[in-house]
Amino acid sequence: DAMVIQNPRYQVTQFGKPVTLSCSQTLNHNVMYWYQQKSSQAPKLLFHYYDKDFNNEADTPDNFQSRRPNTSFCFLDIRSPGLGDAAMYLCATSRAGTGRKGNQPQHFGDGTRLSIL
Amino acid sequence: AQSVTQLDSQVPVFEEAPVELRCNYSSSVSVYLFWYVQYPNQGLQLLLKYLSGSTLVKGINGFEAEFNKSQTSFHLRKPSVHISDTAEYFCAVVTNSGYSTLTFGKGTMLLVSP
Numbered sequence: 195d196a197m198v199i200q201n202p203r204y205q206v207t208q209f210g211k212p213v214t215l216s217c218s219q220t221l222n223h224n225v226m227y228w229y230q231q232k233s234s235q236a237p238k239l240l241f242h243y244y245d246k247d248f249n250n251e252a253d254t255p256d257n258f259q260s261r262r263p264n265t266s267f268c269f270l271d272i273r274s275p276g277l278g279d280a281a282m283y284l285c286a287t288s289r290a291g292t293g294r295k296g297n298q299p300q301h302f303g304d305g306t307r308l309s310i311l
Numbered sequence: 312a313q314s315v316t317q318l319d320s321q322v323p324v325f326e327e328a329p330v331e332l333r334c335n336y337s338s339s340v341s342v343y344l345f346w347y348v349q350y351p352n353q354g355l356q357l358l359l360k361y362l363s364g365s366t367l368v369k370g371i372n373g374f375e376a377e378f379n380k381s382q383t384s385f386h387l388r389k390p391s392v393h394i395s396d397t398a399e400y401f402c403a404v405v406t407n408s409g410y411s412t413l414t415f416g417k418g419t420m421l422l423v424s425p
Contacts, residue, residue, distance in 0.1 A: 198354070200354075227412070234418075235417065235418075236401060236415035236416060236417050236418055237355070237401075237415055239412055239413070242412060284354050284355070286354075286355075297343040297362055297405050299345065299357045299360055300355075300357070300413065301357075302347075302354030302355040302356070303354050304352070304353050304354045305352075305353070305354050307352070
């Protein structure tokens with residue numbers, strides 16, 4: 195089945211130690227998204243790639259970076275994780291909407307739960 | 312800018328009872344609307360979507376939603392719930408203006424008990 199795969203499912207890192215989360219997709223979708231979801235809250239968009247075009251949300255901290263080396267893979271890098279960065283990180287993909295409209299359904303991976311020691 | 316309000320943070324209901332999860336949106340332009348479900352420790356799964364056309368939209372797992380433009384609502388309904396429907400439900404909106412991304416509501420936890 196075509197899908198969005200996130201590795202690892204659980205990640206533990208130390209305060210201030212860089213960490214990378216990965217996402218791969220077999221859907222061949224143009225758009226890939228990274229969300230942060232804290233306990234009992236809605237997912238919060240960090241950034242997304244429209245093909246190779248990177249779009250950062252205005253309130254995403256500089257501590258968060260992303261790379262998309264090809265269509266299938268996208269990485270989330272947290273340069274110096276703080277305790278407040280402990281959360282579930284969700285990757286999602288979608289087709290490109292007509293006229294770049296974001297009206298296509300997003301397909302989510304199962305997330306990576308990040309813990310900070 | 313668009314926004315989504317889910318008035319109920321939790322909705323407890325007995326098995327086989329009907330349920331309605333409320334969603335209201337705010338936007339100055341036309342919108343696309345979605346409902347997603349999230350089971351514990353999983354990602355979000357699309358339940359249904361409204362893009363255009365018929366205002367009554369049917370989704371997976373027996374859920375349906377009705378788009379009401381005058382009331383700016385997109386409430387989710389199911390006539391008879393199962394224990395397995397216990398999950399978090401998110402309403403989300405995208406505006407039909409340029410390129411915009413999903414804005415999620417805060418979610419409603421549906422708790423189905425026997």
